[in-house]
Every structure is written in C-alpha cells, then in structure tokens.
Amino acid sequence: MKKLINSAGSLVSDALRGMAAAHPSLRVDLENAVVFRAEGARPGKVGLVSGGGSGHEPLHAGFVGHGMLDAACPGEVFTSPVPDQLVEATKGVDGGAGVLHIVKNYTGDVLNFEMAAELSGDEGVEVATVLVNDDVAVRDSLYTAGRRGTGATLFVEKIAGALAETGAPLAEVARVAREVNERSRSFGVALTPCTVPAAGKPTFELGETEIELGIGIHGEPGRSRAAMGEAREIARVAVDAIGDDLPPSGETLVMVNGMGGTPLIELYVVFAEVEAYLREKGATVVRSLVGNYVTSLDMQGFMVTTCALTGELTRLWDSPVETPALRWGR
Amino acid sequence: MKKLINSAGSLVSDALRGMAAAHPSLRVDLENAVVFRAEGARPGKVGLVSGGGSGHEPLHAGFVGHGMLDAACPGEVFTSPVPDQLVEATKGVDGGAGVLHIVKNYTGDVLNFEMAAELSGDEGVEVATVLVNDDVAVRDSLYTAGRRGTGATLFVEKIAGALAETGAPLAEVARVAREVNERSRSFGVALTPCTVPAAGKPTFELGETEIELGIGIHGEPGRSRAAMGEAREIARVAVDAIGDDLPPSGETLVMVNGMGGTPLIELYVVFAEVEAYLREKGATVVRSLVGNYVTSLDMQGFMVTTCALTGELTRLWDSPVETPALRWGR
Amino acid sequence: RFVNTEFFAAWIEEITAAVRAGRDHLTELDAAIGDADHGTNLDRGFTAVGEALAAAPPRTPGALLVLVGTTLIRKVGGASGPLYGTAFREMGKAFGEAPEISPAELSAGVDAALAGVRRLGSAAEGDKTMVDALAPAAAALSRAVRDGLKPEEALEAAATAAAEGARATVPLQARKGRASYLGPRSVGHEDPGAASTALVFGALRAAASRG
Amino acid sequence: RFVNTEFFAAWIEEITAAVRAGRDHLTELDAAIGDADHGTNLDRGFTAVGEALAAAPPRTPGALLVLVGTTLIRKVGGASGPLYGTAFREMGKAFGEAPEISPAELSAGVDAALAGVRRLGSAAEGDKTMVDALAPAAAALSRAVRDGLKPEEALEAAATAAAEGARATVPLQARKGRASYLGPRSVGHEDPGAASTALVFGALRAAASRG
Ligand SMILES: Nc1ncnc2c1ncn2[C@@H]1O[C@H](COP(=O)(O)OP(=O)(O)O)[C@@H](O)[C@H]1O
Ligand SMILES: Nc1ncnc2c1ncn2[C@@H]1O[C@H](COP(=O)(O)OP(=O)(O)O)[C@@H](O)[C@H]1O
Ligand SMILES: [Mg+2]
Ligand SMILES: [Mg+2]
Ligand SMILES: [Mg+2]
Ligand SMILES: [Mg+2]
Known part of the structure; x- marks a missing residue:
C-alpha cells in the first residue's frame, strides 16, 4: 500500500488542515473535526449538517458553503462520526430555525446521528432528520439494514441547501430533502x-x-x-x-x-x-x-x-451554490 | 487492464459524445474532434485555442468556456492533436482579433501547432503562440527537448482567458500568458x-x-x-x-x-x-x-x-470563469 | 464471591490487550463482509478508554463501566461505537452505586447490556451480529449462576458460549449491519462484531483467573 | 533499373504490414522511454494511408509519397506524425512528376526526407531519434548507388544500415523528444522512432524483392 499520508491515524486531521489552508470560505474546527462555513450561522436560516466516514471526498466537507451544507462532520475512514462531533456541528449551525441532519442509511451513521439528535434536543436545538437510501443494489429491505445512502446524498444536500437558503422553515426543508431522496x-x-x-x-x-x-x-x-x-x-x-x-x-x-x-x-x-x-x-x-x-x-x-x-427540484438544483466542490451561479 | 471504454480506438470520440451530452455550454464538433464554446466566436475578442493528447482530463476540454478557452483539441491518448484539427479550431474561434495557441512544450505538440499556425496564417487568421514549459524536473534544456509543459497550462489558460475576455489585443494576451508561464x-x-x-x-x-x-x-x-x-x-x-x-x-x-x-x-x-x-x-x-x-x-x-x-495576475485569476471543470464568479 | 472496581478495570485491560492483538484479524473479518474498520475502531476506542480511566479513575464498578461506555460512544463511531458503548453503559447503570458485584448481579448486568444492544440495533439472534455472541453468553452466565456454579466456571461457560456463538455466525446470512448488503454472499464468513464480543467474554474469564 | 508507382505502393503496403506486426513492440519501446503510443500512432497512420491511397490512387511516385506524407500529418499527431509525414512529403516532392525513379533519384529522395526531418526536428545524429536510423540508411544508399551496386544490394545496404543505426541507439542518452526528459535513464533502451525507421527500410528491401 502506497498512500500520500503521514500516518493512517492522522489522515483525517491532516486532510482537514489541508482543507482549512485551501479554502478561506471554510472554518475548520480541528479539535472537534467539524467543517463550518466561515461566515457562521445565519439567524433564521435552517442549518444543514451532514457527515459520515471519511474516504468519500469531496463528500461531505467539499459541499459546505452557500446553497448547500452549513457543516460537515468527517469520521475516521469509512467510520461514521461520533455524537459529540455531530452535536458540536448542530449547535454551531443553529440560527434559531432548527437543523436538518442528512444521514446516509448505514447502521453506524443512523445510530450516531440519533444520539446526536437527542443530545442536541436536550440542548434546545430542534433537529429533523432525513435518511438517504437510494442504492437499488440492496433489495430486500425487510431482511437487511435497508438500502444504503450513496450518490443521492449530494442531490439532497444541494437541493435542500438551496431551499434552506431562501429562509424556508425546517419542516419544508426536510420535506424537500425527503422528496429528493424518494425520487x-x-x-x-x-x-x-x-x-x-x-x-x-x-x-x-x-x-x-x-x-x-x-x-x-x-x-x-x-x-x-x-x-x-x-x-x-x-x-x-x-x-x-x-x-x-x-x-x-x-x-x-x-x-x-x-x-x-x-x-x-x-x-x-x-x-x-x-x-x-x-x-x-x-x-x-x-x-x-x-x-x-x-x-x-x-x-x-x-x-x-x-x-x-419536478419544476421545484430543477429550480432548486439551478440555484447558486458556492462550495469547494460544487459551484455555480455566483 | 480494466477500463470503462468501448474500445481503445473509440475512447476519445466516445468521451467527446459524453462531454457533448453533459455540457450544453459546449459545442462539440465530433467530426473534427474540437470542443468549442456553444455561443461561438465573439467579434473583437482574442480566441484561445489549446490542445494536446487526451488522458489529462479535465485538461483541456474541461476548461472551455467564459473566461478561459474558446476551443480545445484533444488528440488520441497522449498523442498531440493533428494540424487539421487545430486549424479547424483556430478558424472557428477567430473573432477578427487573432488567436492565441497555448502549447505545452513537447516535440509533438510543438510541431503540430507550428504547422497549424502556418496553415491558419495562410487562411488569414493571425496566430500567436505561447509555449508552456514549467516542469523543473527537466533541467538541462540545452541537451533536451526543453522543459515540459504541465500544471502551469491551467494557470496560463485561466489567466490569459480572463484577459482575453476584457477585449485585450492579441499581443497583450500573449504577453500575460508568457508572464504566467515564466512565473x-x-x-x-x-x-x-x-x-x-x-x-x-x-x-x-x-x-x-x-x-x-x-x-x-x-x-x-x-x-x-x-x-x-x-x-x-x-x-x-x-x-x-x-x-x-x-x-x-x-x-x-x-x-x-x-x-x-x-x-x-x-x-x-x-x-x-x-x-x-x-x-x-x-x-x-x-x-x-x-x-x-x-x-x-x-x-x-x-x-x-x-x-x-502579481497584482494583475491575481486580479485575472479571480475574474469570473465558467467552464465544466473550473467555475467561479458567475 | 463478589467482584470490585479493580476486577472490572482488569477486565477492561484484558479487553484492550485482546483487541490490540486481534485488531488486524477483526479488520480482516470486516473487510470480507463489511468495510474493513472493525479492528481499528475498537482499538481506537479502547485506547481512549484507557486514557479516560487513567485520567479520572472511577470509584465503583457501575461508574467505571458507564465511563467505558460513554468513551466508546464518544470515540469509536460506526455501528460498534454506539452498540458497545450502550452495552457497557447499560451494564454500569444496572450496577448502580454498588461497590461490589455478586455473580447474580453480574449476570443481570450482562442481560442489561444485551437488552441495550437489542433495543438500539433491533437485531434478533440469527441476524449475524454481535447479538449472536452476546445473547448466548448472557444465557450461559445466567444459567450457570442459577445452577450455582463457581464464578470461574460461570465465566468460563459465558466465554465458551460467546465463542461458539461467534463461530456459529459463519453459515448465517446477515440481516443487519453492512454485511446484510451482501445478501447470500455474507454466508461463509464470521461476523466481526460477534468475534469481538467473544474477545470481550474471553477477557472476562481472563480477568477472573488473574486474581 | 527504374521503379514505378506500383513499387512505391508495394513499399507502403510492406510498411503497413511491418508496422501492424511490430506495433506492440514499438509501443513497448516507447513505454520504456516515452509515452507508450508510437506503435499505435504509426498503425493508425498507415491504416489511414491505405484508405487514402485506395480512395484516390496517385499516378506518380511523387504524388503517392506526398499523399502518404500528408495523410500521416493529418492522422498521426505526436512527434512522429509531422516527422514521418514530412519525410514522405519531401521525398515525394524530390521526385517531382517523374513516372519512374532511378536508383540515384531514390537516393536523392531519401536524402531529401532526411533533410526534412532534420530541419523540422533539429535533431543531430547521436541524439537518439529516428535520425540515427535514417541518416545511416541514406548514407549507405547513396554510397551503394555511387559504387554502382545492384538496386537489390543497395536497398539491402540501406536496410542493414537503418537496423544497425536503430540498434546503436540503445547505449545513447536521448537529447530530443520525450526520451530526453529521462536524462541518463534513457540509456539502455532502443529509440522507438529509430526502430520504426528500420522497419521502413526493411519494407523497402522487401518491396524490391517482391517484383
Ligand atoms: N443492528 C445491529 N445490531 C447489532 N449489532 C450490529 C448491528 N449492526 C452492526 N452490528 C455489529 O457491528 C459490527 C460492525 O462494527 P464496525 O465495523 O465497527 O462498524 P461499521 O459497520 O459501522 O463499520 C458488525 O459485525 C455487527 O456485529
Ligand atoms: N526532434 C526530433 N527529431 C527527430 N525525431 C524525433 C524528434 N523527437 C522525437 N523524435 C522521434 O519520434 C519518436 C516518438 O514518436 P511518437 O511516440 O509517435 O511521438 P510522441 O513522442 O509525441 O509520443 C521518438 O522515438 C524519436 O525517434
Ligand atoms: Mg465502518
Ligand atoms: Mg505521444
Ligand atoms: Mg466496519
Ligand atoms: Mg510516444
């Protein structure tokens, strides 16, 4: 195995240092391993938090910015983030209008986000969760952990992010996120x-x-x-x-x-x-x-x-987005 | 070898079909293997043509669009494009203000672009050429084909493209292109x-x-x-x-x-x-x-x-660019 | 015979050593039907547990296990972090403030751990998860205590049941966790979480035979 | 003995077959010190040449070779496209409108080809390029003609000189083309363009022995 790393253990934090250095539009909390928009939470705007194991870059940290995510929580490689990290992100992006958790449907992600949602609720942040499960390769959902969340995560993050930017309420943002996933x-x-x-x-x-x-x-x-x-x-x-x-x-x-x-x-x-x-x-x-x-x-x-x-989804897809990995319209 | 191709022989044209289908902002001339901006040549604007072997994607076709290239000519994999192709591109982007050829310094690229410049001149298009040769790994330029053109090609294409967009004359665009390469x-x-x-x-x-x-x-x-x-x-x-x-x-x-x-x-x-x-x-x-x-x-x-x-180069780097692979500011 | 905080600290040490030694094996099991991180996850988690226990050594078995569980939840991530974390926390909570734990209480604690894992992961026995090692271990321990076996024998029975439970996951088709995505292709491999649970009960036996 | 258009068409056929047969070998030579496309490039080029000649068969040796060269320039790309294209074009232009070509004229044509390649690529002998096969072939042919050798012997001499010239590139350090980027690491490998030039002269000998 040849990898451009300093060590397997420091990979995620080293990469976060690189993101911090490369993207002035981001604020990287190295201690908690959370990537925020540099400008912080906007009052009245629903915050979008996503996260998951590392190794899927640019997902998710590359999609933090105007019109998409407010914060991303990278876990270790292929390991979902931990509740503390997610709570830190959730509190950090709450502008008073609540926070949407975008969760890929894996047991680990689901469990950790669930715990984080509960803990964030305890701290007074309203959290809604959308589960992404678009992978048709997993068929039999009665006898499995259900379909996996894969590519549609990007669609959900982009489209829900665009709606959140308009000041739509949490329930609306969650509704459109679920609709994207279903489609x-x-x-x-x-x-x-x-x-x-x-x-x-x-x-x-x-x-x-x-x-x-x-x-x-x-x-x-x-x-x-x-x-x-x-x-x-x-x-x-x-x-x-x-x-x-x-x-x-x-x-x-x-x-x-x-x-x-x-x-x-x-x-x-x-x-x-x-x-x-x-x-x-x-x-x-x-x-x-x-x-x-x-x-x-x-x-x-x-x-x-x-x-x-749908007409609505196309409009939201076309809305401006400005993140390290997806950018148009501004 | 496992490759997502239909055949090695059809790789470049199959990929161009994909680019044509994916990017409405491009016009892909499949017959001549030239990728143009959909909107065509703008009168009075210097045209920028680049090209080289395929296999370096998104270079060059991914950089065709506002603020960067006017046309790209992909050759076969790692093989420079042929003069006909380059002439087609050069004529196609000429808005009367002349055309800049951006050439990576490889014998094959240099020879084919040279021929194309001569042929284009015969057809009345004024052509200036900038040679990109940024690779410090090749040291001894007296006894080699000289330094190779590599990553700086993107910088030259972006910055010269930004200047061309302002309506600057060919000599100016060529000057800034050379300056980027030298730096x-x-x-x-x-x-x-x-x-x-x-x-x-x-x-x-x-x-x-x-x-x-x-x-x-x-x-x-x-x-x-x-x-x-x-x-x-x-x-x-x-x-x-x-x-x-x-x-x-x-x-x-x-x-x-x-x-x-x-x-x-x-x-x-x-x-x-x-x-x-x-x-x-x-x-x-x-x-x-x-x-x-x-x-x-x-x-x-x-x-x-x-x-x-320099101040000028930074300003031009920051100017809007809208291509499949590099996009900001609009 | 009753066991005290020291005994549980020894247990955690034994787990940490077993996970360290078994890390690559666990990760290989996970590579076959999962995502190749189970050994790394637990190793990272128990290393953090060691640091947490050293920083603020808990006074009671209950407090110790709750700290272990909380640390795992905070540091591991993945499926096994919350699941193992909950298991240790539930066990710790079942022990309350008691300074010493009887065999029957220990057995009840393991039952609470199992219940916690079941509630969180909603896996049944036969789904090819850690439950397939944990459930038989809990049952064996409870039976042994009811039958009045000596503590060493009871823990031996639990460890054996966990190991057999783990081995018995080989022919199963996974219905929970990542391995379920493989459908029939998950058959023929041991579940990594069941394998690590076997290590956990092996460590319990080892801790008992220390003193 | 004079040769006519048919002879040159046969030559091109022989080159096409030799390039087809030697394609993978040429590409491997190029992989070692270049970019692994020389065989593919020439094969694509001569396939196109075959189509062009079939579509509009030229009447004179000169027209035929100019068409060959133009087609190579239009279809090959890379360094070898313009270089081989120019070589064939210059040779064709040297023949003018003549319907038949004498050995002396053939030799002059090869000299013109060499001059064209030299002008375009500005490589000298010893730079580890096709010039290292082309230059000795041109010299051998010219010497043979001057010495009054039979045409078959003259072409044999040219083919041998080209092959030896190609082999002699092995110990050289490249100073032109991609191989030059390797510096001292280019030593120990045969230059792909020199190797293909040896095929071109081998094909000339083969064309002569056909009739
Ligand atoms: N729903 C569940 N209930 C109980 N145990 C589970 C469940 N899902 C997964 N597991 C256990 O977790 C183990 C995998 O842990 P690990 O590899 O650390 O996490 P991840 O699957 O997130 O990569 C599996 O081998 C299985 O034993
Ligand atoms: N400046 C030059 N003069 C003469 N021949 C050259 C020169 N540069 C390269 N060549 C020849 O071209 C050959 C490589 O051809 P090819 O692989 O088809 O093109 P490319 O190098 O562009 O991939 C080299 O082996 C060498 O013989
Ligand atoms: Mg994992
Ligand atoms: Mg090449
Ligand atoms: Mg795993
Ligand atoms: Mg080559």
Missing part, C-alpha cells in the same frame, strides 16, 4: 477494490476480467461478480438496475460519479452511454454531473444516480 | 504508473515501496526513483525541487494536482504540507487549487505547481 436511485460498479489506509490492503480481490456489481461506497464487495465488458454494456446494467426499481421517465438529473480512481475521460464515456440509454427508455437528461463526487478512496469504478425532477 | 514551476511524483488503453499494460513498474520523482503527465518514468515516505517528506521534495529553480517568495498561487488515481483526501494532506513548507520558506499561499486538473489517466501521484503572483 433518486443509484447503482454502482467496481473495477477494483480500494485500500483502507489503516487496514493496509485491498478490501477484496478481483480478477483481471472481473467486476463487482451493486457495490456501496465503503469498499465492500457488491451483490454479485460479473465479467468485464464494454462501457456500453456495463452502463446498461446500471441503468437497468435503477429502472427495475423506478422506471426512468420525464426530466431527469443524472450523475455519473467516479469512485475515486477512475479517470474522468472514462466517466464521460460512461455518461455518453447512460444518457443514450435513458433517452432510449423515454427519459430526458436535463441536468447532469460527471466526475468524482462521492468516492470510495482509490476504487476504480462508477455509480449512476438518477433523480426524477 | 510558474511544477514538480510531479508518481506512486504508480498509468495504463494507456491502446497499450494495455502499465507504462512502467514500481515496487511496493518505490516512487518516481520528477514525472511528466504522460506516464513516462521520472528522473529518478526513490523510497516511499510520508506525505510530508514527499511534499518537501517537490517544493524543494521547485525552490531550487525559483525560490518561493511573495504571494503565491499553488495547485496540488492529482494525477488521476489519487483520492482527494490524500491531495488535501499533501496540500497541508506544501502550504506549511512554503510558509516556512517565506512565501504566502494566497490562492490555491486542490484536485484532479491535469491528469495522467489512472496514475496515482501528484504534482505541485506554483505561480508567483
């Missing part, structure tokens, strides 16, 4: 595993002509293994998996997201196939993102995330 | 090689504890091999190599650029070290970029690029 689906494919620095070796092994279908964003193996094929075929597998759950139609927001180790040129190839296939199936891609947004360390592969837009 | 230096480090799809295997081999120092952006081995160390040490090697050539001082723009396969969290770790070390050496990082901007397919590693700013 979103993801499916991921890995060409290679990733290597967790503290573990020191790849999370699984894959042959020279094998891929994993239905992966999450934590280096876990997927639901099944398949033979490597052309980008066109693999893109269709992903779109079909999504379509089996929510048939594509109407105006659609699509992200072709790299898992961290895949070159951008390949992501554009995949996007070309995804867009063409969705068109063939009757949906129209009206907004898109192509790039590394919700990653899994150095894993090679991609994830397709779709969101069936 | 910029780069040094790159590879942890792994990359795999050119048509070649099918890694460009070189590196042991589990070895790194290559002084690499370029084409998967070529560097000047020397060294033992893997902590991020802090490696970052210092890069900054020292730059400093040996141009001692850091004053207000500095710094890019810590990923080579394509390195997770963003590691790039932030490197940035933290680079920033601290430059500070120690007396320079102040006032502007920065951290991310994958000038890549080498799936190579793991990074490149540090510095630019000693």
Whole structure:
C-alpha cells in the first residue's frame, strides 16, 4: 500500500488542515473535526449538517458553503462520526430555525446521528432528520439494514441547501430533502477494490476480467461478480438496475460519479452511454454531473444516480451554490 | 487492464459524445474532434485555442468556456492533436482579433501547432503562440527537448482567458500568458504508473515501496526513483525541487494536482504540507487549487505547481470563469 | 464471591490487550463482509478508554463501566461505537452505586447490556451480529449462576458460549449491519462484531483467573 | 533499373504490414522511454494511408509519397506524425512528376526526407531519434548507388544500415523528444522512432524483392 499520508491515524486531521489552508470560505474546527462555513450561522436560516466516514471526498466537507451544507462532520475512514462531533456541528449551525441532519442509511451513521439528535434536543436545538437510501443494489429491505445512502446524498444536500437558503422553515426543508431522496436511485460498479489506509490492503480481490456489481461506497464487495465488458454494456446494467426499481421517465438529473480512481475521460464515456440509454427508455437528461463526487478512496469504478425532477427540484438544483466542490451561479 | 471504454480506438470520440451530452455550454464538433464554446466566436475578442493528447482530463476540454478557452483539441491518448484539427479550431474561434495557441512544450505538440499556425496564417487568421514549459524536473534544456509543459497550462489558460475576455489585443494576451508561464514551476511524483488503453499494460513498474520523482503527465518514468515516505517528506521534495529553480517568495498561487488515481483526501494532506513548507520558506499561499486538473489517466501521484503572483495576475485569476471543470464568479 | 472496581478495570485491560492483538484479524473479518474498520475502531476506542480511566479513575464498578461506555460512544463511531458503548453503559447503570458485584448481579448486568444492544440495533439472534455472541453468553452466565456454579466456571461457560456463538455466525446470512448488503454472499464468513464480543467474554474469564 | 508507382505502393503496403506486426513492440519501446503510443500512432497512420491511397490512387511516385506524407500529418499527431509525414512529403516532392525513379533519384529522395526531418526536428545524429536510423540508411544508399551496386544490394545496404543505426541507439542518452526528459535513464533502451525507421527500410528491401 502506497498512500500520500503521514500516518493512517492522522489522515483525517491532516486532510482537514489541508482543507482549512485551501479554502478561506471554510472554518475548520480541528479539535472537534467539524467543517463550518466561515461566515457562521445565519439567524433564521435552517442549518444543514451532514457527515459520515471519511474516504468519500469531496463528500461531505467539499459541499459546505452557500446553497448547500452549513457543516460537515468527517469520521475516521469509512467510520461514521461520533455524537459529540455531530452535536458540536448542530449547535454551531443553529440560527434559531432548527437543523436538518442528512444521514446516509448505514447502521453506524443512523445510530450516531440519533444520539446526536437527542443530545442536541436536550440542548434546545430542534433537529429533523432525513435518511438517504437510494442504492437499488440492496433489495430486500425487510431482511437487511435497508438500502444504503450513496450518490443521492449530494442531490439532497444541494437541493435542500438551496431551499434552506431562501429562509424556508425546517419542516419544508426536510420535506424537500425527503422528496429528493424518494425520487433518486443509484447503482454502482467496481473495477477494483480500494485500500483502507489503516487496514493496509485491498478490501477484496478481483480478477483481471472481473467486476463487482451493486457495490456501496465503503469498499465492500457488491451483490454479485460479473465479467468485464464494454462501457456500453456495463452502463446498461446500471441503468437497468435503477429502472427495475423506478422506471426512468420525464426530466431527469443524472450523475455519473467516479469512485475515486477512475479517470474522468472514462466517466464521460460512461455518461455518453447512460444518457443514450435513458433517452432510449423515454427519459430526458436535463441536468447532469460527471466526475468524482462521492468516492470510495482509490476504487476504480462508477455509480449512476438518477433523480426524477419536478419544476421545484430543477429550480432548486439551478440555484447558486458556492462550495469547494460544487459551484455555480455566483 | 480494466477500463470503462468501448474500445481503445473509440475512447476519445466516445468521451467527446459524453462531454457533448453533459455540457450544453459546449459545442462539440465530433467530426473534427474540437470542443468549442456553444455561443461561438465573439467579434473583437482574442480566441484561445489549446490542445494536446487526451488522458489529462479535465485538461483541456474541461476548461472551455467564459473566461478561459474558446476551443480545445484533444488528440488520441497522449498523442498531440493533428494540424487539421487545430486549424479547424483556430478558424472557428477567430473573432477578427487573432488567436492565441497555448502549447505545452513537447516535440509533438510543438510541431503540430507550428504547422497549424502556418496553415491558419495562410487562411488569414493571425496566430500567436505561447509555449508552456514549467516542469523543473527537466533541467538541462540545452541537451533536451526543453522543459515540459504541465500544471502551469491551467494557470496560463485561466489567466490569459480572463484577459482575453476584457477585449485585450492579441499581443497583450500573449504577453500575460508568457508572464504566467515564466512565473510558474511544477514538480510531479508518481506512486504508480498509468495504463494507456491502446497499450494495455502499465507504462512502467514500481515496487511496493518505490516512487518516481520528477514525472511528466504522460506516464513516462521520472528522473529518478526513490523510497516511499510520508506525505510530508514527499511534499518537501517537490517544493524543494521547485525552490531550487525559483525560490518561493511573495504571494503565491499553488495547485496540488492529482494525477488521476489519487483520492482527494490524500491531495488535501499533501496540500497541508506544501502550504506549511512554503510558509516556512517565506512565501504566502494566497490562492490555491486542490484536485484532479491535469491528469495522467489512472496514475496515482501528484504534482505541485506554483505561480508567483502579481497584482494583475491575481486580479485575472479571480475574474469570473465558467467552464465544466473550473467555475467561479458567475 | 463478589467482584470490585479493580476486577472490572482488569477486565477492561484484558479487553484492550485482546483487541490490540486481534485488531488486524477483526479488520480482516470486516473487510470480507463489511468495510474493513472493525479492528481499528475498537482499538481506537479502547485506547481512549484507557486514557479516560487513567485520567479520572472511577470509584465503583457501575461508574467505571458507564465511563467505558460513554468513551466508546464518544470515540469509536460506526455501528460498534454506539452498540458497545450502550452495552457497557447499560451494564454500569444496572450496577448502580454498588461497590461490589455478586455473580447474580453480574449476570443481570450482562442481560442489561444485551437488552441495550437489542433495543438500539433491533437485531434478533440469527441476524449475524454481535447479538449472536452476546445473547448466548448472557444465557450461559445466567444459567450457570442459577445452577450455582463457581464464578470461574460461570465465566468460563459465558466465554465458551460467546465463542461458539461467534463461530456459529459463519453459515448465517446477515440481516443487519453492512454485511446484510451482501445478501447470500455474507454466508461463509464470521461476523466481526460477534468475534469481538467473544474477545470481550474471553477477557472476562481472563480477568477472573488473574486474581 | 527504374521503379514505378506500383513499387512505391508495394513499399507502403510492406510498411503497413511491418508496422501492424511490430506495433506492440514499438509501443513497448516507447513505454520504456516515452509515452507508450508510437506503435499505435504509426498503425493508425498507415491504416489511414491505405484508405487514402485506395480512395484516390496517385499516378506518380511523387504524388503517392506526398499523399502518404500528408495523410500521416493529418492522422498521426505526436512527434512522429509531422516527422514521418514530412519525410514522405519531401521525398515525394524530390521526385517531382517523374513516372519512374532511378536508383540515384531514390537516393536523392531519401536524402531529401532526411533533410526534412532534420530541419523540422533539429535533431543531430547521436541524439537518439529516428535520425540515427535514417541518416545511416541514406548514407549507405547513396554510397551503394555511387559504387554502382545492384538496386537489390543497395536497398539491402540501406536496410542493414537503418537496423544497425536503430540498434546503436540503445547505449545513447536521448537529447530530443520525450526520451530526453529521462536524462541518463534513457540509456539502455532502443529509440522507438529509430526502430520504426528500420522497419521502413526493411519494407523497402522487401518491396524490391517482391517484383
Ligand atoms: N443492528 C445491529 N445490531 C447489532 N449489532 C450490529 C448491528 N449492526 C452492526 N452490528 C455489529 O457491528 C459490527 C460492525 O462494527 P464496525 O465495523 O465497527 O462498524 P461499521 O459497520 O459501522 O463499520 C458488525 O459485525 C455487527 O456485529
Ligand atoms: N526532434 C526530433 N527529431 C527527430 N525525431 C524525433 C524528434 N523527437 C522525437 N523524435 C522521434 O519520434 C519518436 C516518438 O514518436 P511518437 O511516440 O509517435 O511521438 P510522441 O513522442 O509525441 O509520443 C521518438 O522515438 C524519436 O525517434
Ligand atoms: Mg465502518
Ligand atoms: Mg505521444
Ligand atoms: Mg466496519
Ligand atoms: Mg510516444
């Protein structure tokens, strides 16, 4: 394992130092490992807090800023943040209008956010929670921890963040966040595993002509293994998996997201196939993102995330956003 | 080799289809493999054309748009574009004020751009050329093809693009482009090689504890091999190599650029070290970029690029830019 | 025989050592069906526990275990942080202010830990989680106490039951936690949380055989 | 003996086949000290040349070689596109409108090709480039013609000189092209462009032995 780190133990705090140095628009609380907007809480505005294990950069800290998150709590690599950290963030972003917790549906994230919400409530902050669970690879929700939260997290953060910026009340912001999640689906494919620095070796092994279908964003193996094929075929597998759950139609927001180790040129190839296939199936891609947004360390592969837009969602998607990793309109 | 491609031969055109589908702000001429701004040439504005081999995405096509390039010409992977393509781009962006060719200093790029400039001149377009050669790893310019053009290309494209947007004449735009290049230096480090799809295997081999120092952006081995160390040490090697050539001082723009396969969290770790070390050496990082901007397919590693700013350069850097891969101020 | 604060401090020391020694193994188990961090998580957590106990040594078994649990919740994250944290906290709360703990009270404390984990994680036995080691350990301990076994034998029974429970997760298909995402592919691997729970009860036996 | 358009078409066919067969080897040579595309570049170029020649078969040797060179410039890119393109164009231009080419004229054409490459790339012999194969080939051909050797022998001499020139690049340190970035590390590898130039002259000999 070769990693550009000083040590596995200091990785997250070293990276936070880098973020602090790189982005004057952020205030990084190194002690509590919380990334805030530099300008602090705005009175009357709902605060948005997200968080999760590190290793998914730019998610979440790269999405702190105008029109998106108010604070992000990075945990250790692939380990959800701890309640203290989340409470610190929640108190720090409360402008009196309450705080929305955006939680990816993993047992660890759910439990830690739950505790934090309770503790924050004790301290007088009103907290609403939205659970993101867009990953169609996990089917049987009765007998599992339920679907995982993956790519749609970005959509939820962006769109709910845009609404919060208008001064909308907490219930409204939570409603739109849930709506985005309900309208979103993801499916991921890995060409290679990733290597967790503290573990020191790849999370699984894959042959020279094998891929994993239905992966999450934590280096876990997927639901099944398949033979490597052309980008066109693999893109269709992903779109079909999504379509089996929510048939594509109407105006659609699509992200072709790299898992961290895949070159951008390949992501554009995949996007070309995804867009063409969705068109063939009757949906129209009206907004898109192509790039590394919700990653899994150095894993090679991609994830397709779709969101069936409404007029309101499109408007909120288009609203100005100014964060280190997503920026338009100002 | 596992790549998200349909075939090595169709990679570049497939990716261009993806760019066309993803970015309504671009007009992609698939036949000639040229990426233009959708709105076309603006009368009286100097046109900026850049190009080079593919495999460095988002460079160059990701930098086409307001405040940066007017057109980009992607060649085959790691192969400079051909004169016809460059002529097509040059004619297409000429708004009567002439066209600036931004050329990375590689024999192939230089020769093909030279031919294109001559042919464009024959067709009545005034062309000026700026050669980017910022890579300090290549020392002995009398006995080599000279320094390579690497990370500074982005700085030149951004800053010259900003000046062109103001309606400045070709000579002025060329002057500022050259100034940026003269004030910029780069040094790159590879942890792994990359795999050119048509070649099918890694460009070189590196042991589990070895790194290559002084690499370029084409998967070529560097000047020397060294033992893997902590991020802090490696970052210092890069900054020292730059400093040996141009001692850091004053207000500095710094890019810590990923080579394509390195997770963003590691790039932030490197940035933290680079920033601290430059500070120690007396320079102040006032502007920065951290991310994958000038890549080498799936190579793991990074490149540090510095630019000693002036008031004018800072102002132009801060000007609005709206491209797929770099966007602020509008 | 009653046990005191020192005994529980020894238990935590034994756990810390066992987790340190077993860290890479636990992480490997987690790599197979999870996200390759379980060993690192617990190691980080118990290192913090050691620091917390050294900084302000608690006076009673109850206070000690509550501090252990709170520290785990504060420092571990992930699923195992809140779950183990709650387990130790519930056990500590069950002990109240008592300076010494009887075998029956110990057994009730483990039952409280199990109840806490069950409530928080809503996993049943057979879901391939730490519950599959914790539940049989609690049952074995309670049976042993009811049957009047010697404390050493009772803890031996609990440790054996936990270890067997962990081993028995191998053929199961996970229905909770990350491993559940793998569906049928989770079969054939030992659950990392059950494996660490076996370490926790092994440490309890070791602490008892120390004195 | 004079050679006609057909002969040059055969030459191009032989080059195309040799490049196809040697593509991976050329790319590997380029991977060692360059950017792993030389074989792919030439293969793509000569495939396009084949299409261009089929679409509008030229009437004279000169027109044929100019079309070959122009197509290489239009389709190859990189350093080798303009350099090989210029070589073929200059050779074609040297032949003018002549329907048949004498050995002396052929030799002059190769000299023109060399001059074109030298002018464009400003590489000298010993810089570890295609010039190190092209220059000795041109010299050998010119010597053979001057000495009145048979055409087959003259082309044999040129092919041998090119191959030896390519092999002789192994111990050199590159001073032009990408390999120069490696400095001393470029030593010990054959230059890919010199290797492909050896294929080009081998193909010339093969074309001659066809008829
Ligand atoms: N709902 C649950 N109830 C009980 N135990 C659980 C539950 N979910 C997960 N676990 C336990 O947690 C262990 C994983 O812990 P760890 O790897 O530290 O956290 P994470 O899964 O967040 O990475 C699993 O092996 C399992 O034993
Ligand atoms: N200045 C030059 N003069 C002559 N030949 C050169 C020069 N630069 C490069 N070459 C030749 O070009 C070859 C590389 O061609 P190719 O790999 O196709 O292009 P690129 O270097 O642009 O990738 C080198 O091996 C060398 O023989
Ligand atoms: Mg985890
Ligand atoms: Mg090349
Ligand atoms: Mg885990
Ligand atoms: Mg090459």
